[in-house]
Amino acid sequence: MDFGLTDEQDMLRATARQFVADVCPAEKAKQWDEEGVVPPELFRGMAELGWFSLPFSEEEGGDGGGPLELILIAEELGRASFDVAMCYIGVLIPGITVFRWGTEAQREFIRKQVMTGRHRLAVGLSEPDSGSDAAALRTTAEDHGDHFLVRGQKAWCTGGGLPDTTIATYVRTGSREPKHGGISLLLVDPSTDGVEVRRTPTLARHILGTNEVFFNDALVPKENLVGPRDEGWKVMLSNIELEKVIITGGYLGAAQATLDEMLEYARTRHAFGRPIGNFQALAHAMADLQTEIDSARLLAYRAAWLLAQGKPCTREGSMAKLKGSETYVAAARLGMQVCAGHGFSTESVMSFRYRESIVATISGGTSQIQRNGIARSMGLRSY
Numbered sequence: 001m002d003f004g005l006t007d008e009q010d011m012l013r014a015t016a017r018q019f020v021a022d023v024c025p026a027e028k029a030k031q032w033d034e035e036g037v038v039p040p041e042l043f044r045g046m047a048e049l050g051w052f053s054l055p056f057s058e059e060e061g062g063d064g065g066g067p068l069e070l071i072l073i074a075e076e077l078g079r080a081s082f083d084v085a086m087c088y089i090g091v092l093i094p095g096i097t098v099f100r101w102g103t104e105a106q107r108e109f110i111r112k113q114v115m116t117g118r119h120r121l122a123v124g125l126s127e128p129d130s131g132s133d134a135a136a137l138r139t140t141a142e143d144h145g146d147h148f149l150v151r152g153q154k155a156w157c158t159g160g161g162l163p164d165t166t167i168a169t170y171v172r173t174g175s176r177e178p179k180h181g182g183i184s185l186l187l188v189d190p191s192t193d194g195v196e197v198r199r200t201p202t203l204a205r206h207i208l209g210t211n212e213v214f215f216n217d218a219l220v221p222k223e224n225l226v227g228p229r230d231e232g233w234k235v236m237l238s239n240i241e242l243e244k245v246i247i248t249g250g251y252l253g254a255a256q257a258t259l260d261e262m263l264e265y266a267r268t269r270h271a272f273g274r275p276i277g278n279f280q281a282l283a284h285a286m287a288d289l290q291t292e293i294d295s296a297r298l299l300a301y302r303a304a305w306l307l308a309q310g311k312p313c314t315r316e317g318s319m320a321k322l323k324g325s326e327t328y329v330a331a332a333r334l335g336m337q338v339c340a341g342h343g344f345s346t347e348s349v350m351s352f353r354y355r356e357s358i359v360a361t362i363s364g365g366t367s368q369i370q371r372n373g374i375a376r377s378m379g380l381r382s383y
């Protein structure tokens with residue numbers, strides 16, 4: 001068993017760490033969040049470093065990076081904020097899905113537009129009445145000759161309101177019984193007549209922003225169908241483990257940065273004539289937190305290793321997502337206690353971590369849904 005990184009992986013991590021220090025330190029990420037700014041330098045920088053093409057093979061125009069390389073980038077970006085990490089992951093995952101299942105024209109679009117950072121993708125799966133039970137989606141796409149006529153509503157479409165973005169939209173093209181059948185993936189240009197994107201006000205994650213998307217008889221060309229018609233559920237599932245593993249990288253980075261920030265505060269803030277970090281009550285809590293973060297990291301790296309070997313990792317991916325997201329929430333909660341009044345001021349980075357962390361156990365599949373998957377893998381029945 002080898003727990004070390006290769007020289008190339010070490011170098012990638014160092015490059016990503018420097019990128020965050022130069023382009024998006026946590027204070028900057030907080031400012032972007034507060035101002036709702038979409039930073040072009042962030043997307044441009046990631047594209048220039050070749051990160052959007054990293055997981056594709058060299059013949060496909062990429063660099064052949066594996067899941068661990070993607071986690072390392074996500075981890076470093078997560079140190080800025082999870083939202084910053086999602087600026088990368090949220091484009092990368094649908095890009096991989098479309099490239100895997102798409103037509104030659106769609107693959108060319110990914111190569112020329114998405115891998116180069118000129119264009120983004122967002123995902124429209126959830127709906128107002130279907131989140132965890134995503135296959136219960138009701139947005140329909142009726143066959144109208146060379147187009148689909150799309151009607152319905154999506155919710156929580158993150159990044160779907162940004163310029164130069166295509167929404168990878170899961171729609172019902174077939175029967176609702178069984179619910180996992182009859183679903184297809186369509187690429188939708190949000191400027192299409194009949195499509196309206198409306199920003200949802202949220203506690204955090206304001207860089208990408210999340211949106212409701214309304215489809216009022218929108219005509220979408222048939223050539224925008226990705227993968228086999230009525231098999232969209234299979235298309236969606238094809239990258240779900242990779243998504244869980246990479247977003248865990250984002251949580252890990254955010255949790256580690258949160259711990260580093262509270263440690264720094266605990267070393268410099270004095271009470272009763274000594275640094276507050278010397279009080280055993282705080283020191284043990286921070287020691288426990290580092291242990292939790294390391295556990296989450298090991299779970300994520302194990303799942304990445306399994307994925308790289310082409311082995312199943314449904315259980316391990318869910319464990320990583322569960323532990324990583326819960327640990328970020330716990331880190332921010334402890335950070336608020338350690339930083340106390342200073343943390344409660346909205347000028348502090350810790351207050352930003354606290355505000356942002358709370359949704360980690362919800363988006364990307366809730367903690368309960370991850371536990372259901374783990375329980376199912378143990379032979380226990382769950383829904």
Ligand SMILES: Cc1cc2nc3c(=O)[nH]c(=O)nc-3n(C[C@H](O)[C@H](O)[C@H](O)COP(=O)(O)OP(=O)(O)OC[C@H]3O[C@@H](n4cnc5c(N)ncnc54)[C@H](O)[C@@H]3O)c2cc1C
Nearest residue numbers: 123124125126131132156157158362363364365366368383
């Ligand atoms: C910031 C943010 C970004 C998001 N980005 C996207 C995106 O880009 N694209 C997209 O399609 N979606 C996105 N989502 C949607 C996200 O996937 C859903 O919010 C999530 O799956 C939970 O769905 P829900 O909010 O409808 O909660 P519900 O499914 O209504 O769940 C409510 C509660 O019931 C629990 N619950 C539900 N079913 C079970 C069960 N079987 N067993 C035990 N407990 C259960 C849940 O865990 C939760 O605690 C995003 C959400 C957020 C908040």
